[in-house]
Amino acid sequence: MSKTPVGVALVRVDNRLVHGQVLEAWLPALDANAILVADDEAAGNVLARSAMTLAIPPGVKFEVVRLQAAAEMLRPGGRGPQGARTLVLLRDVRDAVALHDSGVPIPQLNLGNVHFAAGRKQVSQSVFLDAGELSALDRLAQSGTKVEVRAVPTEAPLQLPQLKARFATA
Amino acid sequence: MIPAAVLTRPGRRVSVAALGRVFLRSMFLQAAWNPRGMQNLGFADAITPALAELYPDPVERAKAVARHLEFFNCHPYLAAAILGGAVRLEERVANGEAPPQIVSSFKSALGPPFAALGDGFFWLALRPVAALAAAATQPFLGMGCVLVFLVLYNAVHLPVRLWLFATGYLRAEGVVDAVARAHMSSGTPFLKACGAALAGAVAARGVLHAGLPGRPFEAVMVASMIVLAWATVPRLGATRAVYIALGVGLVVGARFL
Secondary structure, eight states: OOOOOTTEEEEEEETTOSSHIIIIIIHHHHTOOEEEEEOHHHHTOHHHHHHHHHHSOTTOEEEEEOHHHHHHHHSTTSOOOSSSSEEEEESSHHHHHHHHHTTOOOSEEEEEEBOOOTTOEESSSSBEEOHHHHHHHHHHHHTTOEEEEOSSTTSOOEEHHHHHHHHHHO | OOOHHHHHOOSOOOOHHHHHHHHHHHTTTTTTOBTTTBTHHHHHHHHHHHHHHHOOSHHHHHHHHHHTTSOBOOOTTTHHHHHHHHHHHHHHHHTTSSOTHHHHHHHHHHHHHHHHHHIIIIIIIIHHHHHHHHHHTHHHHGGGHHHHHHHHHHHHHHHHHHHHHHHHHHHGGGHHHHHHHTTHHHHHHHHHHHHHHHHHHHHHHHHHHHHSTTOHHHHHHHHHHHHHHHHHSTTOHHHHHHHHHHHHHHHHHTTOO
16 A cells, blocks of 8 residues: 655545535544645635635645646655645545546545536435546555545545445446 | 715616515525535525526526526525625626626635635534523523523624625625635634633533532532543543533433432
């Protein structure tokens, strides 16, 4: 199994990026002191960035960068994230796959919220996936990533085989 | 309160009556909550009175309403700011001053962070503090303490919601700065600390009330349970130990055992 990049507490896929579940549930549960949003759209949107900054609690380091910049930062030998325990937030499954394929080790990948879109089927209360995303996750799992669906830390996590079963019957 | 420049600006505008109806409908934002679009139906329904005035042509109006059926989720109170801002931006779109995409990108940029602010301030700070403050008045007011909760909570909730809606409408994108200056996220830890202190007071009163009068033995038992549980059970933590002891104390005090 690959080693977690230094400074990364968890990598999470969440369409909503910074919101209540992340700040009120995950930060304390992970004892995280920083959030890194790796998203091209958010990095290029001043309004989104300032609104997110507004919600970050005092004492938590916060950074929004493009996906490519995040890959360079988190790759072995990169400068690493700002905090000693950073929660990395991605908007979509394909961003996680892109990070992985550009050489960032992701030992654990948490799927929090993936909204409905055409072609996606519901695999949990808050996660909808399409066939391509599911097979991409399978590929990540085969290279050592532990994939789980869990909106908040107190929930029981759903593992990849359960997701496939639910996808098949959805 | 409304700048003269806004009132005299030419072009299509939403009437105050319609704004009022949008605000009232925003109270039902979550009535049709669903996993696919979350608050999308509530949002589309709330903004409909404004769209009806901005787009007299039924085809244009249908297109505008359909835009608001996209995914949306926020804290139900903080969403008022986004709804107000969306009405303002729809005015710009209807007047040809901006493309329709600005409404979508405004909603999706502000929804999640404002949700976090609302969760922290209202759900995790104001609501428990108001409830605990009301619980503390129970010995004096009896069931009247329920009214104390409703008054305390809504004395903050309703004005804040109205302010957010009005500020959203008047400032559109500027609502982020306005909310930043309201220092909601920095006020939240203080309110939470007040809540913790109140919880301690109410819990202490509960233990004393349940154990002390006439049966001091139970109070001693509850106190030693807290210390014992905290000291012996690994990772239990003082807070949980107090809650468990409090539960036992209440059961014993109410003579269920």
